[in-house]
Amino acid sequence: xKILVISHEYPPIGGGGxxxxxxxxxxxxxxxxxxxxLTASFGQLPxxxxxxEGVTIKRVKCxxxxxxxxxxAEMFSYLLAAWKKAGTLVRQNQFDFCLVFFGIPSGPLAFxxxxxxxxxxxxxxxxxxxxxTQKRFDIIYKILSPALRTIWKKSxxxxxxxxxxxxxxxxxxxxxxxxxxENGVDADYFKPAPxxxxxxxxxxxxxSRLIERKGLQYIIPKLxxxxxxxxxxxxxxxxxxxxxxxxxxxHLEHLVDEYACHDSVLFMGKKNxxxxxxxxxxxxxxxxxxxxxxxxxxxxxxxASGLPIVMTPCxxxxxxxxDNGYISDLEHFDSKIIQLCIDEKLRAQMSQNSVKxxxxxxxxxxxxxxxxxxxxxxxxx
Numbered sequence: 001x002k003i004l005v006i007s008h009e010y011p012p013i014g015g016g017g018x019x020x021x022x023x024x025x026x027x028x029x030x031x032x033x034x035x036x037x038l039t040a041s042f043g044q045l046p047x048x049x050x051x052x053e054g055v056t057i058k059r060v061k062c063x064x065x066x067x068x069x070x071x072x073a074e075m076f077s078y079l080l081a082a083w084k085k086a087g088t089l090v091r092q093n094q095f096d097f098c099l100v101f102f103g104i105p106s107g108p109l110a111f112x113x114x115x116x117x118x119x120x121x122x123x124x125x126x127x128x129x130x131x132x133t134q135k136r137f138d139i140i141y142k143i144l145s146p147a148l149r150t151i152w153k154k155s156x157x158x159x160x161x162x163x164x165x166x167x168x169x170x171x172x173x174x175x176x177x178x179x180x181x182e183n184g185v186d187a188d189y190f191k192p193a194p195x196x197x198x199x200x201x202x203x204x205x206x207x208s209r210l211i212e213r214k215g216l217q218y219i220i221p222k223l224x225x226x227x228x229x230x231x232x233x234x235x236x237x238x239x240x241x242x243x244x245x246x247x248x249x250x251h252l253e254h255l256v257d258e259y260a261c262h263d264s265v266l267f268m269g270k271k272n273x274x275x276x277x278x279x280x281x282x283x284x285x286x287x288x289x290x291x292x293x294x295x296x297x298x299x300x301x302x303x304a305s306g307l308p309i310v311m312t313p314c315x316x317x318x319x320x321x322x323d324n325g326y327i328s329d330l331e332h333f334d335s336k337i338i339q340l341c342i343d344e345k346l347r348a349q350m351s352q353n354s355v356k357x358x359x360x361x362x363x364x365x366x367x368x369x370x371x372x373x374x375x376x377x378x379x380x381x
Contacts, residue, residue: 001375002034002093004119006086006109007101008078010039010057013067015209016297017126020161020183021101027368029053036093038086040064040078060085068209068246068270072140075105083109090117097121097375103129103158104144107151114154122374123152124159127294127315130168145172152176157374161295164315179374182319184364185300189273192306192355193281201237202230202341205283205307207276207298208290210246215289215312215330220252222334223261230341238264238341243279245270280305284347285325285340289333290314304358308350310336319361324353 005025009018021037028035030053041047041059049057060081064074086109089095098121100110107129110121127133131141131148152158157177160166169178208214219240227238242252242265249267256265271279280286286302288311295316299309309325310333311317317327326336340347 001097001372002095003028003036003375004086004089004093004095004098004113005035005037005101006039006082006098006106007037008040008062008070008075008082008105009101010037012045013040013042013064015068016183016294017101017124019297020124023184023186023364024099024368024371025055026051026053027364028372029055030365031368031372033372034093036089036095038082038089040070040081042067058085058089072105079105079109082106083112086113087116090119095119099124099371099375100155102126103148103151107148111151111154120156120375120379121154122156122159122371125161125165125169125294127165127168127292130165131172133168133292149173156377156379159371159374162293162316162319164318165294168315179370181367181370181374182362183295183297183300184362184367185297185304185358187304187358187363190277190280190301190304192351199236201239202234202285203283204238204240204337204341205243205280205286205302206240206288207243207279207286207301208288208296210242210244210249210252212248212251213291214248215291216242216252217248217255218330219287219289219333219337220255220261220265221259223264224259226334226338226341227261227264229338233342236341239266240264241266241268241279241283243268243271243276276301277305280307283307285310285337287311287333287337288314289330293317295319300358300362303354303362306351306355308340308347308354310340320357322353322357324350324357 007021011018011022025035036056038058041061062078062081064070098119100106100123103123113119131145159179161183166178230238286307286309293314293316313327321327328336
């Protein structure tokens, strides 16, 4: 099968969706399919390249300014540039199917290719492309909703990476099929430390872009309470290691000053993937107090690294957390952290359960197989 993938983000630019694009296309190619990605250029990235697995990457010039994120205006500039290139690619390659990351901004281009060249397409949702997900974009969602419904209507379906995200999609539009395909994780890279012990510190890890919805502003004010209780029970100190950067960092630093918990917080900044494995391995537990997610890759990476998890009941939590951690509301989040910090045997058991869950359920090969089944299914229209 010849597959065209349209995505405004592909590593090294972008976040979780870009990571999924990388690993899914890699698995498609390994399975013998011919894969071409149409994505955005950035910095000195080559205009065209072929990966070791045989995936062809075509990059179009647009106005993206930041590696980790892009504005709606920058997404629109990608859409215009990709529009010019896409028709030529389709005529030259006669693709069998188009996989779109995401309904916004790439959906209109897939819709055009369907109308012009009868190229079937599947939309992989990232969460942010579903109206209602982010309150700050309410006006934009209102403007785009009619067009997005039309794009969904002509697709072969929408793929969500969790049941929670599927529900969000169906709350917006229930007339068209929504499928759940969970994310995978690179378990060859992210793995438990062969020997880990730090007798003086319990290391709590957070990895993500520093934005308001990730919820750290609710945890930092409770660190002194957590520290006091853990030290009383174990004699050990607590440290919250924060990996990532973003527009909310200044506010989080202000909270650290306000609550005088400098000794308990370490800001490490943004790290490349080749630096993350050691960081995960040095931690004792992982937290994600987020307001909403799709299927958080950082939690999967933490699980593969053998960490117990404490996360809020956001999308993906039901699939990820069973006997390997806790799903907790913010009111009780600190008590769950304290429990895991104090109980070393419980942490060890949940660590084993995290690794087991990844091996059994969260491989990219498994996810790619499900995508290919959807692409090969009987046309919806």
